[in-house]
Amino acid sequence: MSARTKDIELHDVEQRFHARGSATGFLTAVHETSFTLRSDPPHIVSLVGQSGSGKSTIARIILGLQRPTSGTVTYGGKDIFKLSRAEYDDYRRNVQPVFQDPYAIFNPVYRVDRVLRTAIKKFGLTKSKARAQELMEESLRAVKLDPAQVLGRYPHQLSGGQRQRIMLARVHMLRPAFIIADEPVSMLDAQVRKLFLDILVDFQRAYGMTTLFITHDLSTVYYVGGDVMVITKGRVVERGPVAQVMHTPSHSYTKMLLASVPQPDPDKRWTDRIDIEEADREEAAPEVPTSDPARVPRP
């Protein structure tokens, strides 16, 4: 399958949003970010950062939901916003999301099956009704859901963990080369979170899916392993294998993040407090001028 060897590459992707009141008139969510997601060998890359650091924007850009202000995202060497019909179909089929909010992801007026049926129909998985049913049941079982308990139900009748696993079942049916998982476990409770992550790791091994795992929670990064990129204020400040970044962090922000992970151990209670004032001052600090001042137009 040639599609398996295509890579997603971000070249100097920058995303600015209009923001009234800021000095420059806009807010830069993502600064000149470049990285490559390789599908061969399949692996998990975590993107870690706090809220507002630009990680969800990166996910939306890779998924083609948002056009970056400058820079390009390529899939198999082609700009994802300039694909031919066939290339677009291939890209859509192979780059699929798992979103954060298991509640808002379902249209409340439809049964949950619709999410799976739409995928079958739109990606032409099968034309036969019986085969479609089979596919759905098989994929639901793969995410440890009982098809009889899930199919035919409305979203509000299922728990958050069940709904999020239906999204995984959708991914299981489509078998994309890339999963863009934007905070997929942040709204799940602890056991369901582990179950979800286990399934994600299994998918990587069993079906060769490369996962961009976006999270603010370092403990989940540790759990899924692979590589990690640390992002703050729209810039990737550190990248490397999980063990290396966790044990010998080089950037001060990574160290701060690591120190903010609570340990479930009464002997390791935090004794010092994070200096809120200092943290606020850092947040409020004006945008760091980029190395090339001409790039940021000043009014």
Added chain:
Amino acid sequence: MTLQSTLRPLRGVARRLRENWKLSTGLVLLIGLILLALLSPLISAAVGQGTDPVAIAAYQKWLRPSPDHWFGTDQFGRDLFAMTIGALRVSLEVGAIAGVLSTVVGVIMAFVAGYKGGAVDGTLSTITDMVLVVPSFPLLIALSAYTKNVGIVELGLMLAAFSWPFAARTIRSQVLSLRARPYVELAKVSKLRDLEIIAYELLPNMLPYIGVGFASSALGAIFALVGLEVIGLGPGETIDLGKIIFSAIGTGAMTLGAWPMFVAPIFLLTLLFAALNLINIGLEEVYNPRLRGVAGA
């Protein structure tokens, strides 16, 4: 698929109706009024006994209310009961036509503007706002001065021309909030086309708002026409509820003892107003949980 599971959404609707007295009262009132209006040919025939009860000089003029003529007769000897019910029908028809037209225009404008965003939204919203601030009543007065013998459909068109921006504005803001929902993004990565997303993902969630938009523009159109008729500037020869009020004022019907000529149309208009507003408030309560009286109610 079992019958039970198909009926589930319907049962939800029934439950909402039972739990929200405003919505159910409003609907009962509205359905009653519509039935009354639909029955107007039968009522007319029953009153007239073979003749047309609202023909000029069908009976003596200014008859007092009696078992034969429940509301009496007017200055031309027309039966007021049959005439009022007929006028209710005209008012409702004008409202329905204007309501449907302005809702359709409003929905299209709102969906295109809200979903496309950017320059398209800017242009369409500016047009909407411009029509919104046009002083419609003086314009309608001027328009009706030039239009004689217009039918119900033309009347509806005239009124809809000024009432669609209200529907467009409310619906657009809802589209703006809905299009950012994750399920819309999931639909996009599932290769649904824009029109499919509008029709299958957004529209079903918009139905209550579209209903509210329809109700308000229909009501607005009915009352605009009544307003025109009451001050004697109504276009054409159509007899709606406003026209009856106008003749009641013009002929001094109250002093002649023909009080139903004045009271009946106003009573019906009040009922209609109450019904549509109860439905509006009820729908908003049902679909905006923050307005519900008690949590979980």
